[in-house]
Amino acid sequence: MVLGRTLAVALVGLRGHVVEVEAHLAPSLPAFTLVGLPDAALAESRDRVRAAVSSSGLAWPQRRITVNLSPxxxxxxxxxxxxxxAVAMLAGAEAVDPLRAVGVVHLGELGLDGRLRPVRGVLPAVAAAVAAGHPRVVVPRGNLAEAQLVPGAQAIGADSLAEVAAGYGADVEVPDVVPVAAEHASSAPRPGLDLADVIGQPDARQSLEVAAAGGHHLLMVGPPGTGKTMLAARLPGLLPDLSEADAVEVTAVHSVAGTFDPGEGLLRRPPFEDPHHTATPASVVGGGSGVPRPGAASRAHRGVLFLDEAPEFTTAVLQTLRQPLEHGELVLHRAAGAARYPARFQLVLAANPCPCGKAVGKGLGCTCRSEQRRRYFGKLSGPLLDRVDLQVELGPARPGGEAGERSAAVAARVAACRAAQAVRLSGTPWRTNAEVPGAWLRARLGADRSLTTELDRAVDRGTLSLRGVDRVLRVAWTLADLAGRDAPARTDVGQALLLRTRGHGA
Structure with missing residues (x-):
């Protein structure tokens, strides 16, 4: 009796764990038992494997088969x-050479006809296998390009179980099959979006540049047609390319989510996610039965999460964003386990001034009652808005207004500002001003306490919280970086306070 062994990878969040797959075949009444804490979809593999083995021209062993997934x-x-x-079972039955399958990682879903179907999460799974010292990986051909993105991986693509079995010495004819292509949905920003397309709105443009330069969150309030959505969609074009480490991490998230196209290589540009206001909490922050999947917040990691018509989102969705805004990651707990996904995104909120959108100027055209206005903005709770650094109010755009700078010119200034932050924050776990704790920033303001006098007054008036003071200081450092100064001046602090408190969310 031979014990068939091979390897697979279990993903919990983005973390991969190498799993040893053992198959024991005993001379008893035919049966198939799968143990090792499988979920419902994995438990159904018994029927898929049985049908795939028979369709591939391989004999199904008439014994009691026990497959263990360890740990x-x-x-x-x-x-x-x-x-x-399937490979472990065939190795246990000696239909394939059992020694050749040991130490090889196998990933892929089987069709009833024996074809190999692409699966999600191949990039982080292969990366985990290589890190654990198992570089030899067999994947569906539709996932081969994705697996080859991992340095050091010896990835082999196959179209069918028969092809894999033949590679291990099985006497089986390899049929000509049409490979199953992986389906991917793109979440990248739409090409050709330039900031010059937005007419007027100089204050909003400045806020957008500051947000991009320091990684700050942004709220835009204004009537319909003022360019809020256009501005938000152009923010990713102002951000620098992702670093190599960030590109791998972002690509891994999209691989698990099933939104990654391996034909284009690693995701090098910041992602852009704009869920509809009818989205559920699970679709925004992640969820699902069993081990939860990443949602829009994690898919926007190192990019932009845009909530258009933010007050129309349910309170549950908006409140679940507080954790990632504070910690840069999401921890999703389920009965089957907890999963961690990175979620360090820039949040951009857009809202009308009232439900009808006409409460601008004197508000003479507004038909909303006062309680309707309060209820409308009440969805954007104080704790949520307290985490939004920039809050800007947009007025109606005028026809024939001047177009502003192009995205390329603004992006160059943003890149220079990010470079200055990288030098100052070298040796720390932070990358942008938006991530730096207030105590660290205050310690570098110098002995001139008059810089924070205006902030102290705002706290005394109750218009600014202590968290808000830290966020104003973060914006002040970004304004100083954009101006080429080594530290914020009093004008930077005053302008940062204005950028935070002049919107409806103040």
């Missing part, structure tokens, strides 16, 4: 284990 205490989910289970 047994680790939650395992999805159909990614199908190929590994």
């Amino acid at each position: 047994a205490t680790l939650p395992k989910s999805g159909s990614t284990f199908d190929l590994a289970i």
Whole structure:
């Protein structure tokens, strides 16, 4: 009796765990038992594997088959284990050379006809296998390009179970099959969006540049047609390219979410996510049965999460954003386990001044009652808005207004500002001013306490919280970086306070 062994990878969040797949075949009544804490989708692999083996021209062993996924205490989910289970079972039956399958990682879902179907999360799974010392990986051909993005991986693509079995010495005919292509949805910003397309709105343009330069969150309030959506969609074009480490991390998130196209290589540009206001909390922050999947907030990691008509989102959705805004990651707990996903994004909120959108100027055209206005903006709670650094009010745009600078010119200033921050924050865990704790910034303001006099007055008036003071200082440092100064001046602090408190959210 031979014990068939091979390897697979279980993903919990973005963290991959190498799983040993063991198959024991006993001379008893035919049965198939799968153990090792599988979820419902994984438990169904018994039927998929049985049908795929028979369709591939391989004999199904008439014995009692027990497949163990070790470590047994680790939650395992999805159909990614199908190929590994089939190979381990065939190795235990000596239909393939059992020694050649040992130490090889197998990833892929099996169709009933024996074809290999692409699966999600191949990039982080292969990266985990290589890091654990198992560079040899067999994946569906539709995932091969994605697997080859991992340095050091010896990835092999296959179209069918018969092809994999033949590679391990099985006497089986490899049929000509049409490979199953992976389906991917793109979340990248639409091409050709330039800031010059926005007419007028100089204050909003300045706020957008400051937000891009320091990684700050932004709220824009204004009547319909003032360019809020256009401005938000152009923010990713002002951001610098992702670093190599960020590109791998962002790509891994999109691989798990199923929104990554491996034909274009690693995601080098900051992502842009704009969920509809009818989105559920699970679709925004992540969720699902079993081990939760990443939502829009994680897919926007190192990019922009835009909530248009923000007060129309449910309170549950808006409140769930407070954790990632503060910590830069999401921890999703379920009965099957907890998953961590990175979620350090720039939040951009857009809102009308009232439900009808006409409460501008004297508000003579507004038909909303006072309680309707309060209820409308009441969705944007104080704790949420307290985490938004920039709050700007947009007025109606005038026809024939002048177009502003192009995105390329603004992006160059943003890149120079980010470079200055990188030098100042070298050796710290922070990258942008928006991430730096207030105590660290205050310690570098110098002995001139008059810089914060205006902030102290705002706190005394109750228009600014202590958290708000820290966020004003972060914006002040960004304004100083844009101006080429080593530290904020009093004018920078005053302008940062104005950028925070002149909007409706103040």
